[in-house]
C-alpha cells in the first residue's frame with residue numbers, strides 16, 4: 001500500500017487538495033495518507049514553515065501531494081521563516097530537481113484562453129524546469145555599500161552536472177513526444193546561460209532523434225503568446241521556467257488548470273498545482289481545483305505506477321470541462337466543490 005504525504009498548506013491549498021482527495025478516494029486505490037502541516041499554517045502551529053516532523057513524513061512517503069504555501073500574515077518574518085521557504089526546502093531536501101509542467105488547452109476552454117481560439121488550440125507543450133539551482137538557491141543577502149546605499153543580491157549559478165541532468169530529462173521527455181526540444185536561456189548576456197547552452201549541446205549528441213533549438217527567454221515569452229504550437233518541450237532554468245509556466249497557463253485558459261510533477265532521479269515526486277495560495281480568493285470557494293486534481297493524476301502516473309487511473313482522472317476533467325463545468329477563473333459560476341462534483345460525476 002502506497003503512502004501519500006498530504007500537504008495542503010495555506011490559502012486555497014486546502015480547498016483544492018480536498019477536491020483532489022475526493023477524486024482519488026472515488027477510484028478506490030490502495031493508498032494511505034498522512035496529512036502534515038506546511039507553510040504559514042505550520043509556522044503558526046509549530047513555529048517553522050517546514051517542521052522536522054513534516055519532513056520526516058515527506059521522506060517516508062512514496063509520493064507527496066501539495067497544495068500551496070504563502071500567508072500574508074507572515075510577510076514581515078525573516079526570510080528563513082517565510083512560508084514560501086517550505087516548498088523550496090522540500091524540493092531541495094528531497095532532491096526534486098526536475099519539474100514537469102504540461103500545458104494543453106482542454107476542449108471548450110478557447111474562450112478562457114488569453115489567445116485567439118485558433119492559436120490557443122495549438123498549445124500542447126511541456127515545460128521542463130530545473131528546480132534545485134539558479135538564483136533561487138544561490139548566495140543571497142543584503143548589505144550597505146561604502147557609499148551608504150543599501151544593496152540586495154542573489155547569485156545566479158549552475159554547474160555542469162545540474163545542467164546535464166535536467167537536459168537529459170528534457171531530451172527524454174521530447175523523445176516520448178514529438179521529438180522537439182527548445183532550450184530557453186539568456187546566453188546573449190548571462191555567463192550561467194552560456195554554460196547552460198554549451199552543456200545542452202553536449203548532451204544533444206546522445207539524442208540524435210531529438211531536434212534541438214535554442215531561444216532567448218525574452219523571445220520565448222513573446223513566442224508563447226504569438227505561436228505556442230511551435231513548442232513541444234521547453235527545457236529551462238528555475239527562474240525562467242517559473243515565469244514562463246504562469247504565462248503558458250493563461251494560454252491554456254487559467255492558472256487553475258496547470259498541474260506539475262517535481263521529480264528526483266528515482267521516481268519519487270511531489271505533485272502540486274503551479275499556482276500559489278491565492279490569498280485574494282482564499283476561503284471563498286472560488287478556486288479552480290482542476291490543477292490539483294490533474295496533479296493527483298500525474299502522481300498516479302509518475303510515482304505510483306497507476307497509469308490507467310491517471311488516464312481516467314484526466315479524461316474525467318476533460319469531459320467535465322467539455323460539458324460546461326466552469327469556475328470563475330474560466331468565466332463560470334461554479335464553486336470549488338461544485339467543480340469537484342462535476343469531475344466526480346463523470347468518474
Ligand SMILES: NC(=O)C1=CN([C@@H]2O[C@H](COP(=O)(O)OP(=O)(O)OC[C@H]3O[C@@H](n4cnc5c(N)ncnc54)[C@H](O)[C@@H]3O)[C@@H](O)[C@H]2O)C=CC1
Nearest residue numbers: 068069070071084087256275276277278280281287288329
Ligand atoms: N508552490 C507554491 O506554493 C507557490 C506559492 N506562491 C505564493 O502564493 C502567494 C500568492 O502569490 P501570487 O503571486 O498571488 O500567485 P497565485 O498563483 O497564488 O495567484 C495569482 C492569481 O491567480 C489566481 N489563482 C491562482 N490559483 C487559482 C485557482 N486555482 N483558481 C482560480 N484562480 C487562481 C489568484 O486568485 C491570483 O489572482 C504568495 O505568498 C506566493 O509566494 C506562489 C506560487 C507558487
Ligand SMILES: CC(C)CC(=O)C(=O)O
Nearest residue numbers: 084085087088242274275
Ligand atoms: C515559492 C515560489 C518559488 C514557488 C513558485 O512560484 C513556483 O514554483 O511556481
Ligand SMILES: [Mg+2]
Nearest residue numbers: 242243246274
Ligand atoms: Mg510560480
